[in-house]
Amino acid sequence: MEIALLAFFAVGYFVLAGADLGVGMLLPYLGRTPEERGRVLGSITPFFLTNEVWLVTAVGVLIGAFPVLEGEMFSGLYLPFAALLLGWVARDAGIWLRGRVDRAAWRAWCEGAVVAGSWLAVLSWGLILVGMGDGFTVGFGALVAAPLGAVLFAAHGLALAGLRLDGAPLERARRFAGPAAGRTVYALTSGGMALVCLLAGARLPLAEHLADPATLALLTPSMLLLTPLLVASQVWLWWLFGRVQVRQ
Amino acid sequence: METLDLARLQFAVTSGAHFLFVALTLGLATVLAVTQTRATLTRSDTHLRMTRFWGRLYVINYAMGILTGLVMEFQLGMAWSGLTHFAGNVFGASLAMETLVAFFIESTFLGLWIFGWDRLNRWAHLGVIWVVTITAYASAYWVLVANGFLQNPVGAEVVDGTLRLTDAAAVLTNPDALLAFAHILSGALVTAGFFLAGVSAYHLRRGTAEQEFFRRSLRIGVFTTLPALLVNAAFGGVQFPSLQPMKTAVFGGREAEISRLQAEMVATHGPGDYIPPTAPTQISAMIMLGVFTVLLLVSALSVLLASFRRMVLGSRAWHLLLIAMIPLPFVSMIAGWVFREVGRQPWMVEGLLRTEDALSDLSPGTMVLSLIAFITLSVLLVAVNTWILARSARQGPEAPATGPAPAEPAPVLAF
Numbered sequence: 001m002e003i004a005l006l007a008f009f010a011v012g013y014f015v016l017a018g019a020d021l022g023v024g025m026l027l028p029y030l031g032r033t034p035e036e037r038g039r040v041l042g043s044i045t046p047f048f049l050t051n052e053v054w055l056v057t058a059v060g061v062l063i064g065a066f067p068v069l070e071g072e073m074f075s076g077l078y079l080p081f082a083a084l085l086l087g088w089v090a091r092d093a094g095i096w097l098r099g100r101v102d103r104a105a106w107r108a109w110c111e112g113a114v115v116a117g118s119w120l121a122v123l124s125w126g127l128i129l130v131g132m133g134d135g136f137t138v139g140f141g142a143l144v145a146a147p148l149g150a151v152l153f154a155a156h157g158l159a160l161a162g163l164r165l166d167g168a169p170l171e172r173a174r175r176f177a178g179p180a181a182g183r184t185v186y187a188l189t190s191g192g193m194a195l196v197c198l199l200a201g202a203r204l205p206l207a208e209h210l211a212d213p214a215t216l217a218l219l220t221p222s223m224l225l226l227t228p229l230l231v232a233s234q235v236w237l238w239w240l241f242g243r244v245q246v247r248q
Numbered sequence: 249m250e251t252l253d254l255a256r257l258q259f260a261v262t263s264g265a266h267f268l269f270v271a272l273t274l275g276l277a278t279v280l281a282v283t284q285t286r287a288t289l290t291r292s293d294t295h296l297r298m299t300r301f302w303g304r305l306y307v308i309n310y311a312m313g314i315l316t317g318l319v320m321e322f323q324l325g326m327a328w329s330g331l332t333h334f335a336g337n338v339f340g341a342s343l344a345m346e347t348l349v350a351f352f353i354e355s356t357f358l359g360l361w362i363f364g365w366d367r368l369n370r371w372a373h374l375g376v377i378w379v380v381t382i383t384a385y386a387s388a389y390w391v392l393v394a395n396g397f398l399q400n401p402v403g404a405e406v407v408d409g410t411l412r413l414t415d416a417a418a419v420l421t422n423p424d425a426l427l428a429f430a431h432i433l434s435g436a437l438v439t440a441g442f443f444l445a446g447v448s449a450y451h452l453r454r455g456t457a458e459q460e461f462f463r464r465s466l467r468i469g470v471f472t473t474l475p476a477l478l479v480n481a482a483f484g485g486v487q488f489p490s491l492q493p494m495k496t497a498v499f500g501g502r503e504a505e506i507s508r509l510q511a512e513m514v515a516t517h518g519p520g521d522y523i524p525p526t527a528p529t530q531i532s533a534m535i536m537l538g539v540f541t542v543l544l545l546v547s548a549l550s551v552l553l554a555s556f557r558r559m560v561l562g563s564r565a566w567h568l569l570l571i572a573m574i575p576l577p578f579v580s581m582i583a584g585w586v587f588r589e590v591g592r593q594p595w596m597v598e599g600l601l602r603t604e605d606a607l608s609d610l611s612p613g614t615m616v617l618s619l620i621a622f623i624t625l626s627v628l629l630v631a632v633n634t635w636i637l638a639r640s641a642r643q644g645p646e647a648p649a650t651g652p653a654p655a656e657p658a659p660v661l662a663f
Contacts, residue, residue, distance in 0.1 A: 046359060046362075046363045047359070049311075049314070049355050049358070049359055050355055050356045050359045052318075053347075053351060053352045053355045053356065054352075056318065056321060056347050056351055056352070057347045057348055057351070057352050059321055059322065059325075059347070060321075060343060060344040060345075060346065060347025060348060060351075061344055061347075061348075063321075063324075063325065063332065063336070063340040063343045063344055064340045064341045064343065064344025064345070065340075065344065067332040067333070067336020067337065067339070067340035068332060068333050068336055070325045070329075070332055070336070070340070071325050071328075071329025071330070071331070071332035071333050071336070071608070072329060072333075073325070074322060074325030074326040074329065075325065075326055075327070075329040075608035075609065075610065078326050078327075078608070078610055078614055078618070079614060079617075079618070081322055081326055082326070082617075082618045082621065082622075084322075085318065085319050085322055085622075086621055086625065088318065089315045089318065089319065089625060089629075092311070092314075092315055093312070093315060093629065093632070096308075096311040096312070097632065097636065100308070100636050100639075100640070101636070101639070211336060211337050211340065211341070212337040212410075212412050212413065214337070214412055214413045214414070215337045215338070215340075215341050215412075215413045218341070218413075218416055219341045219344060219345070222345065222348070223344070223348055226348045226349060227348075229353070230348065230352045230353065230356070233352075233353055233356045233357065233360075234356055236360070237356055237359055237360055240360065240363075240364065240367050240368070241359075241363055241367070
């Protein structure tokens with residue numbers, strides 16, 4: 001049950017927030033003018049925070065139900081995780097702050113933080129996801145897999161952009177997937193993200209690292225009880241803001 | 249410096265930066281929820297605009313606070329895997345609950361609040377800010393359950409070298425968690441109160457056209473600070489008798505007691521230095537108490553002055569004093585944390601796990617590299633947040649609506 005919960009929140013993160021990272025990576029391609037880039041970022045702004053909390057919660061489940069494994073994994077892959085955090089924070093700061101100061105140079109700096117941060121986070125994910133199955137070390141396989149992973153994130157970002165943008169940025173997003181792509185492509189890339197996450201997770205020694213039964217007897221029912229509530233709150237958010245754009 | 253010192257410095261800077269944001273966020277959320285309730289009940293335009301203006305500052309601060317919080321969640325496992333290894337069965341579960349009960353809901357509802365102004369009806373929107381506030385409290389509670397356990401490990405026993413949960417109720421009602429929770433919540437209200445009062449004083453001093461807006465805001469701020477300071481002092485005071493004996497002895501500089509406790513710990517835990525660094529422990533406590541005294545005096549004076557409309561609008565010297573108070577609660581909050589955390593060294597889990605034994609197996613080079621990166625990041629975030637907050641605070645509220653309703657609804661969402 002604990003493994004299913006962990007998988008649920010981790011897959012949720014990679015499907016939902018993975019597309020935000022992909023859009024961030026391709027920001028200079030999708031938006032050629034500051035105004036266009038503002039619209040591209042505006043398409044993910046209401047959701048990026050509520051998408052990334054899936055990871056925060058997945059890590060919470062990991063700490064709670066697999067504490068020893070969490071420590072081994074995070075300390076073993078210290079540098080990739082540190083890089084992930086730096087990229088993640090830079091990306092988020094760029095999105096939050098871009099619209100706060102009305103100056104061209106400020107916007108350019110924030111956009112730079114979004115693009116560089118997204119790339120750094122995505123490449124770090126490649127190292128982490130492969131390193132997870134290699135005894136928490138970064139080997140040759142991880143270095144090869146990281147750029148491949150970046151391609152998947154980028155494709156997923158394009159798929160989301162194809163659903164949420166309009167005008168010239170939409171044309172650019174559809175150049176790869178064809179004009180009628182839409183939901184099918186997004187479903188395909190989502191499946192790809194979920195598959196990668198599950199394959200990487202399957203290589204973790206989860207079952208032998210469960211927390212003490214006395215802890216799980218309380219923690220697991222609480223988590224199971226809460227999860228539908230969490231999902232419901234997000235569904236409400238999607239339903240409200242599914243069709244709107246934010247001024248950036 | 250050794251890897252241990254570097255790792256401690258890194259965590260101190262990240263958590264210190266995080267706590268600066270949290271102090272204001274927790275307090276402002278409460279003020280916002282109350283103000284929006286008033287706006288919703290009475291349809292007062294001033295209170296609605298107050299909710300919007302202070303809400304904008306709140307969101308800026310909240311966003312930067314999340315970023316430092318993310319780093320902390322990961323840093324525990326990255327640099328202190330010995331802690332999750334030894335105490336994960338208790339410590340990990342409370343952090344897990346924090347993410348599920350609090351952070352996930354808090355962030356989702358914050359999204360609903362920020363972007364929901366024109367999309368939700370006013371009662372639903374009011375409900376949303378209350379959920380944000382309550383989950384922010386829940387978040388603080390669960391984090392302090394985790395921290396309280398480190399200070400005073402109750403409800404668990406050591407079996408085969410790791411902790412096992414034996415009494416969840418004891419963990420959840422640990423006095424070291426509950427008292428600190430009340431102490432910090434009231435401290436956050438002090439922080440928010442002086443923030444409101446100081447920013448309002450700035451505008452009134454400059455002769456703003458928004459007299460009614462800032463007169464009310466200043467009074468809300470001032471009238472929040474005094475009761476919050478008293479509650480804060482009460483919950484700070486009642487913690488003293490139950491502090492770790494060594495922390496109290498070092499704070500009081502009682503040499504005989506320190507030697508006695510040191511000898512006692514050597515007898516129980518083997519040879520070692522069980523005395524926390526004296527100077528930081530004493531100085532941080534003195535800063536906390538000294539700043540508190542200043543704040544209490546200013547708050548008491550301000551409550552008197554705020555009862556007179558003419559003083560609120562025209563006393564430029566008092567305005568200056570209130571502006572100068574804005575940073576002080578932050579200083580006191582940080583000093584309090586330093587006292588709490590440095591004063592319990594060398595223990596990570598009091599009496600059970602030494603800080604040095606909780607450190608991950610990391611090379612000094614790795615630690616130096618990440619220390620430079622995370623310190624740069626923390627400093628940048630605090631600096632940018634301070635700048636943008638000050639800038640937005642100076643800009644003041646949006647112009648009041650002239651007609652009965654805006655001519656056209658906003659075409660897109662803004663935050």
